Amino acid sequence: MNTAQGSLIQSPPVPKAETFMDASKAVDRLEELYRRAVSFLCKEFAKTLTGVVPAMRYRAYYPEIRFTTTSFAGIDSRLSFGHVAEPGTYTTTVTRPDLFRNYLIQQIGLLIENHDVPVVIGPSSTPMPIHFAVANDADLTVPQEGSMTFTLRDIFDVPDLATTSDDIVNGFGYKHPDGSGPLAPFTAQRVDYSLARLSHYTATAAHHFQNHVLFTNYQFYVEEFEAFARAALDNPGSGYTSFVGPGNAEITSGAGTLTPIEKLPQMPTYHLKRAAGSGITLVNIGVGPSNAKTATDHIAVLRPHAWVMVGHCAGLRNSQRLGDFVLAHAYLREDHVLDDDLPVWVPIPALAEIQIALEAAVAEVSQHDGFEMKRIMRTGTVATIDNRNWELRDQSGPVQRLSQSRAIALDMESATIAANGFRFRVPYATLLCVSDKPLHGELKLPGMASDFYRTQVSRHLLIGIRAMEALREMPLERLHSRKLRSFEETAFL
Numbered sequence: 001m002n003t004a005q006g007s008l009i010q011s012p013p014v015p016k017a018e019t020f021m022d023a024s025k026a027v028d029r030l031e032e033l034y035r036r037a038v039s040f041l042c043k044e045f046a047k048t049l050t051g052v053v054p055a056m057r058y059r060a061y062y063p064e065i066r067f068t069t070t071s072f073a074g075i076d077s078r079l080s081f082g083h084v085a086e087p088g089t090y091t092t093t094v095t096r097p098d099l100f101r102n103y104l105i106q107q108i109g110l111l112i113e114n115h116d117v118p119v120v121i122g123p124s125s126t127p128m129p130i131h132f133a134v135a136n137d138a139d140l141t142v143p144q145e146g147s148m149t150f151t152l153r154d155i156f157d158v159p160d161l162a163t164t165s166d167d168i169v170n171g172f173g174y175k176h177p178d179g180s181g182p183l184a185p186f187t188a189q190r191v192d193y194s195l196a197r198l199s200h201y202t203a204t205a206a207h208h209f210q211n212h213v214l215f216t217n218y219q220f221y222v223e224e225f226e227a228f229a230r231a232a233l234d235n236p237g238s239g240y241t242s243f244v245g246p247g248n249a250e251i252t253s254g255a256g257t258l259t260p261i262e263k264l265p266q267m268p269t270y271h272l273k274r275a276a277g278s279g280i281t282l283v284n285i286g287v288g289p290s291n292a293k294t295a296t297d298h299i300a301v302l303r304p305h306a307w308v309m310v311g312h313c314a315g316l317r318n319s320q321r322l323g324d325f326v327l328a329h330a331y332l333r334e335d336h337v338l339d340d341d342l343p344v345w346v347p348i349p350a351l352a353e354i355q356i357a358l359e360a361a362v363a364e365v366s367q368h369d370g371f372e373m374k375r376i377m378r379t380g381t382v383a384t385i386d387n388r389n390w391e392l393r394d395q396s397g398p399v400q401r402l403s404q405s406r407a408i409a410l411d412m413e414s415a416t417i418a419a420n421g422f423r424f425r426v427p428y429a430t431l432l433c434v435s436d437k438p439l440h441g442e443l444k445l446p447g448m449a450s451d452f453y454r455t456q457v458s459r460h461l462l463i464g465i466r467a468m469e470a471l472r473e474m475p476l477e478r479l480h481s482r483k484l485r486s487f488e489e490t491a492f493l
Contacts, residue, residue, distance in 0.1 A: 009056065009058075010056050010059070011059050012037060013036075014036055014122075014123050016122065017123070019121075020119055021112055021118045023109035023119075026104075026121050027108065030094050031101070034095065037062070037063070037133070038136050040058070041058060041060050042140055045130055045156065057154070058156055059157055061127055062094060062095060062123075063122070064092070064123065064124030067084070067091070067119050068089040068120075070087045072086060072087065075114055078477070080481065080484070081485075081489070082111060082113075082477075084181070084183075088180075090490075090491065091124075091181075092188075095195075102276060103303055107491070107492040107493065128157065129160070130142060130152070130158065131158065132193075132195075160189065166341065168182045168187070172487070183491055184492040185490050185493075186300075190301065194298035195298075197294075197298045201267045201294065201298070202269035203246035203247055203264070204244060209299065209304070210272070210273060210278065211305040212278070212279070212281070213304050213307040214464050215283050215296075215311070216282065216285070216309075216461075217286060220457045221284070221311070222284050224461045224462075225272070226245075229270070230256075233252060234255075241275065243258075246265055266291070267285050267286065268284045269283045269284070283299070287412055290337055292413040292417050296416070296426075297420065303493055307417065308468065309413060309417045310461060311411060311414070312432065312435035313411040313434060314436050316383075316409060321434070323434060323456045324378065325376060326380070326382060326432040326433070326434065327358055327379045327430070328430035330348070331381065332401075332405045333415045335412070335419075336386050338416060338419050348422050354427055354429035354471065357470045357471050358429055358431050361464070361467040362377055365466060381408060382411065382414050382430055383411075384416060385398075385412060386412065417430070418430060429467075431467075480493060
């Protein structure tokens with residue numbers, strides 16, 4: 001117990017900082033420190049709900065990973081992560097080490113291996129907000145401000161935007177308050193914030209998310225995904241173990257019943273699970289770049305191995321037919337939601353590993369190959385805009401820009417998802433399916449749409465699944481392209 005600004009502050013006893021050359025043991029200590037902090041805060045907060053007026057301030061701290069090297073170590077130039085670029089001290093705060101255990105073991109292990117220097121595990125100087133601590137206890141909820149007999153922030157720490165920003169991934173030359181460099185792309189508070197948002201927007205818990213994420217903009221893909229999942233669960237050789245829907249309803253066999261929740265969330269999410277998170281998550285982000293940014297802002301903290309957009313688009317070329325596929329090689333960004341974080345002049349490169357996987361999956365599912373693939377798939381620029389009814393405006397402006405960009409398709413989500421993948425260093429790609437051709441008189445009318453959905457959605461989704469299954473077999477060191485790394489990068493992915 002100590003005093004600060006005249007107020008007593010009580011914190012839980014914790015072990016002193018200790019060095020580790022074993023990544024697994026380092027994560028064990030992170031879990032121990034985190035459990036102590038959460039248990040202490042939940043216990044003290046529960047007391048206040050019984051009407052006990054606190055007599056002091058209660059504070060616990062996130063655990064921290066600290067790493068110091070004095071050498072410009074020679075690093076395998078093939079690796080895009082797992083090392084620091086220059087001598088110095090680097091730190092990161094950590095939350096939910098149980099959820100991120102495999103990730104942390106891998107990243108810490110690479111750091112120790114590449115530099116032959118231990119990591120230091122101990123408490124940080126960043127207080128843990130009570131809102132995030134009680135999120136671990138289903139029986140506790142932080143009431144609205146004013147409903148308690150005391151002012152919450154006088155007794156417990158609350159979320160602080162100073163440590164909940166994207167300054168590390170967006171900036172250059174970022175330093176923590178103590179002068180150390182960032183070891184990971186997100187602080188603990190930033191991660192906790194997104195974990196809470198994910199639960200709200202998707203109605204599924206973070207631990208269900210898989211390493212391979214498909215985004216779509218239509219409910220029809222969800223129905224096909226569930227059908228695929230049920231068949232996969234009944235196939236012992238598939239490796240898939242369960243299927244989870246909104247409300248965390250989970251089935252382990254094709255005949256299982258997914259209990260529907262009373263009201264679907266903004267972005268219903270479904271998880272076809274496999275050991276070590278190697279399954280597939282499907283997120284129905286709906287229509288629009290705002291939803292696309294929101295979903296990817298929060299899923300990024302889970303450090304997925306790849307995400308791919310599989311949705312519908314407007315075909316812009318007269319030679320295209322409804323049902324044709326579009327593999328994006330470039331993006332025209334007029335979505336505007338990322339302009340402050342990633343200027344439109346920043347190119348969003350295609351990532352060869354995912355492009356090849358998608359093209360191979362199209363060939364496998366469609367039974368077309370080589371030159372014959374051109375009958376059903378085009379590659380080129382996809383334009384993303386923030387106006388769903390763009391075709392109702394004066395055509396001279398938009399159409400000229402689309403023609404100058406050589407765009408072959410247009411939607412409202414793909415460039416946002418790709419750009420946020422680039423910003424957050426998450427491998428990305430886009431495979432769309434032409435559902436209308438507004439510039440050529442083929443509008444998405446009810447009759448046409450029904451026939452299109454019936455014949456194309458299942459095949460399109462299967463292509464996305466097959467591509468993800470191929471990427472699953474690829475080592476992360478190879479999948480994570482150096483195209484995603486800037487001049488100054490964190491050691492952790």
